[in-house]
Amino acid sequence: MDSKKKIWRGFAxxxxxxxxxxxxxxxxxxxxxxxxxWSNPTSASIRNKITAEGTVEAxxxxxxxxxxxxxxxxxxxxxxxxxxxxxxxxxxxxxxMLAQLAELSAQEEAWQKQELAKRREAxxxxxxxxxxxxxxxxxxxxxxxxxxxxxxxxxxxLDTHMFRIPEEDASDEIWIAWADERLRxxxxxxxxxxLIEDIQLEKxxxxxxxxxxxxxxxxxxxxxxSGLELGASGVSQVRERQERIALLTELSENEGKVSAESAxxxxxxxxxxxxxxxxxxxxxxxxxxxxxxFRTVITQEQKPLVxxxxxxxxxxxxxAEEVSETIDSIVQESGGYTVxxxxxxxxxxxxxxxxxxxxxxxxxxxxxxxAKALHNDGGNxxxxxxxxxxxxxxxxxVRSMTVRLLDKNEDYAxxxxxxxxxxxxxxxxxxxxxxxxxxxxxxx
Numbered sequence: 001m002d003s004k005k006k007i008w009r010g011f012a013x014x015x016x017x018x019x020x021x022x023x024x025x026x027x028x029x030x031x032x033x034x035x036x037x038w039s040n041p042t043s044a045s046i047r048n049k050i051t052a053e054g055t056v057e058a059x060x061x062x063x064x065x066x067x068x069x070x071x072x073x074x075x076x077x078x079x080x081x082x083x084x085x086x087x088x089x090x091x092x093x094x095x096x097m098l099a100q101l102a103e104l105s106a107q108e109e110a111w112q113k114q115e116l117a118k119r120r121e122a123x124x125x126x127x128x129x130x131x132x133x134x135x136x137x138x139x140x141x142x143x144x145x146x147x148x149x150x151x152x153x154x155x156x157x158l159d160t161h162m163f164r165i166p167e168e169d170a171s172d173e174i175w176i177a178w179a180d181e182r183l184r185x186x187x188x189x190x191x192x193x194x195l196i197e198d199i200q201l202e203k204x205x206x207x208x209x210x211x212x213x214x215x216x217x218x219x220x221x222x223x224x225x226s227g228l229e230l231g232a233s234g235v236s237q238v239r240e241r242q243e244r245i246a247l248l249t250e251l252s253e254n255e256g257k258v259s260a261e262s263a264x265x266x267x268x269x270x271x272x273x274x275x276x277x278x279x280x281x282x283x284x285x286x287x288x289x290x291x292x293x294f295r296t297v298i299t300q301e302q303k304p305l306v307x308x309x310x311x312x313x314x315x316x317x318x319x320a321e322e323v324s325e326t327i328d329s330i331v332q333e334s335g336g337y338t339v340x341x342x343x344x345x346x347x348x349x350x351x352x353x354x355x356x357x358x359x360x361x362x363x364x365x366x367x368x369x370x371a372k373a374l375h376n377d378g379g380n381x382x383x384x385x386x387x388x389x390x391x392x393x394x395x396x397x398v399r400s401m402t403v404r405l406l407d408k409n410e411d412y413a414x415x416x417x418x419x420x421x422x423x424x425x426x427x428x429x430x431x432x433x434x435x436x437x438x439x440x441x442x443x444x
Contacts, residue, residue, distance in 0.1 A: 035443035036398070037429040038385050040422055041367035046407040046414050050305060050358045052339070054296025056316070056348045061267060062287045063340070064089060064258075065329045066277030067247070071096040073256065074273055077283070081266040085259075089283060090271065092256045101248040104241055111238065126218055133210040140203040144196060151192040158185040235363075236304045243308070262287055279331055294325070294341040294354050303337050305360040306330065312341070313357045316348050323347055362407050365414035373428045374413055380405045382415065383434055385425035398427055400436040 071093040077083060161181055166174045251258070264285045271282040294314060298306055310327050325347075329340045339356070348354060373382050383398040403415040427434070429443065 033439055033441045034434055035431045036383075036385070036396075036427045036434075036440045037443045038425040039370070039428050041369050041415075041420060041424065041426060043364060043366055043422075044368040044412070044414075045364045046362040046368065046409055046412060048305060048360045048362065048407075048409050050298070050302055050356075050360065052296040052298055052302075052356045054294055054339075054354055054356060056343070056352055056354050057293050057295065062264070062285055062293075062342075063281035063329070064260075064283040064285070065331065066271065066280055066282040067092065067251070067258070068277060068279040069100065070277055072271050072273055072275045072277060072282075075269060075271060077266050077269065079266055079268055083260045083266060083285065084263045085261060087260045088257045089260055090258050092251065092258070094252070094256045097248060097256055098252060101245065101252060104245050104248070108241060108245055111241075126214070129210070129214040129216075133207070133214055136203075136206050136210055140199060140206065143199050144203070147192060147196050147199060151189065151196065154185060154189050154192060158182075158189065161185060236307070239307065260285070281331070292343045292348055294343055294348070294356065296339050296354075296356050297333075297336040298330075298339055299336055303330070306337075306339065306358060310358060314341070314343075314348075314354050315357070316354045319348075321348065362414070365406055365416075367416060367420050367422075368412050368414050369426050370428045371408060371411055371413045373426050374405070374408075374415075375400075375434075377402060377436075380415070383427035383430075385427060385440075388439075395439050396441060397437055397439050398434050 072090055073093040074091040076088045076090055083089070161178075164178075166178050264287045267284040269283050270280075271277065306327065308327050308330055311324055312327060313322060314325055315322050323344070325341045325343060327339055328342050331338045331340070341356070369382060374380055375383070377400045379402050381400050381402045384401050386397055386399050387394055388397045389395070401417060401419065403417045403420070406414040406416055408414065427440075430440070431443065434440070
């Protein structure tokens, strides 16, 4: 007996030790899991903040930028000439200019008609979606009311039938017939109740889809009316064409004459009759007002977001001064674009450096995630959460998904992939480096 007790005691101690070791090993396994946080992709736009350092030049020299693509008919000034505000500097070839204006106006008119058609179609689709919704509601409510009325009639018939209970001494056939009729009422009432429930479920399903159709139609209408479907590059092209039309229209009203905006002395003329102008300066002059200019260089990637006439914020290192100014010209030079801003009198006095800031908002993207969710896996990629079977049963793991990067700022990134959806769980934070397929736990 003592030997058996020792054997059982040893077996119990062994099983207890195994249980403790299993528990400890699982605790160690869980403690070594990376902790992660996640979020779903959202539909949003990307705000880009363009910052560029530049120089402030306290000089009188000003540039007259050529009217890109136009033909010079006559140069009216020469180096050393005195000019006043309104002095004609040069004239463009009217025939050539009017031909360009007609072509651009035709393109603009065709685009306006196309956009109007899109807006009308979008508005019609929205109206139809709302009409379909209202029609479905009316029809399904009618069916529910009709079946409910039939159910109430059956209930009344059942009540009447219950009052017509046979006499106690009635024959078995009469009692059986009465009972069969009672069962028929019960069966029809139950069927009618189920039918009403089915219609209500069908109504809920149809109305959910109708709601989605209305939402999609309204979103498409909003995009058509705001021009968001064009994208940043499309909006930039339309804006440039419209600006060009406005410029050529004003020039045609001035009979093709380009005049000085202020008084000064002509320093250099870089054009001649018969020359087709580019986007470079064609004339330099010394402005009597002695105004200052701010110049900076932006990259090829930043150019679509910056336009002549945009209002920017300027700050100057070592000074609390902050002003809003308008971009006067953008000229392509040496692989970049030189932005020139003529400052108002009294601005940036005694300053030689400045910083330009411009905020630009992109189109609305379908899938936007925090920028910190991106990692490099031979390309842009994100980790997504999935469930798998592991040591602890059903566990969370991460899978690396390659995505296309559409746009990005310091905080958010717009991405695209055929497998992306709004309910996918994208890892946004982790407490250690992740690998594809690694088991993880949520970061509370």
